[in-house]
Amino acid sequence: MESHNPGIEFDESYVNNVNLNLTAIKKRAAEFATRRTVKKDYQVAWLLRAVTCIDLTTLAGDDTPSNVQKLCFKAANPIRADLLKQIGFNPKELTCGAVCVYPSRVADAYGTLSSFKMNDKIPVAAVATGFPSGQYHLETRLKEIKLAVADGASEIDIVINRTAALQGDWKLLFDELKQMKESCGKAHMKAILAVGELGSLENVYKASMVAMMAGSDFIKTSTGKEGVNATLVNALVMVRALRDYYYATGYKVGFKPAGGIRTAKDACVWLSLMKEELDEEWTTNKFFRLGASALLGDIERQVYHYVTGRYAAANELP
């Protein structure tokens, strides 16, 4: 995969004199949160778009080869084929954006996707660099990336060094991220900022800029393990950093909200934020992913309702 963003030299002006209008950001975020979403055909179209953007995730201590296999099967067949056929959609054309697993489960995921010839279509994303805390020696964090790539990961969701960010050591953060990008090789690097641990929105903006300067292909809100994960306020700060970086350099970087995204309505809100704050291309899976372990079930329920006029019983959408 070609990287979207080669990065630039460290430029301190991107992290100096950052002024955010908190009142305006909160007001804008509230508009997205309370707005009525699209209905009927439009809603289903947006929901199917959302499916293609899901990084279908399992990140649990008790993950096994067999639950990773099930995850891969679901990523390749996200919505019941008969439902898709009834709305004139070819089931073979709908897959999730990626599967996302811990490094030690990458080989299971890659092997499973290869066994049904989907390894070229559905990338395996590995969380790495001491996910979720990142509190490990740099050497082991870099090694972890290389091992995940060797096992078949083509996307690496790294966690940033929150200590460096909280201490304002942006150059250290940049240097580490540069090395991580190098370790990724051809794999895309998605930088998890862990916004809930950055202390301020100014830090969220600065960390976004540093991650992009260092060559991240995506910036991602959260690991899903912090107390605060993907919020619209944090997201607005991040997408405006994406826009500033794009205007300054011409490089488009992707965005991945993650953590606590559970409902079809949430998915539509996130897509509308991308479309209104950025552009249409930023609503495709090249530049937008939803990191979620439990969102797909609700989307499938809504598609079922659209097709049949009623909500599915538990046994109809196992």
Ligand SMILES: O=C[C@H](O)COP(=O)(O)O
């Ligand atoms: O990166 C993905 C997140 O860990 C998923 O979080 P979630 O389980 O709250 O959907």
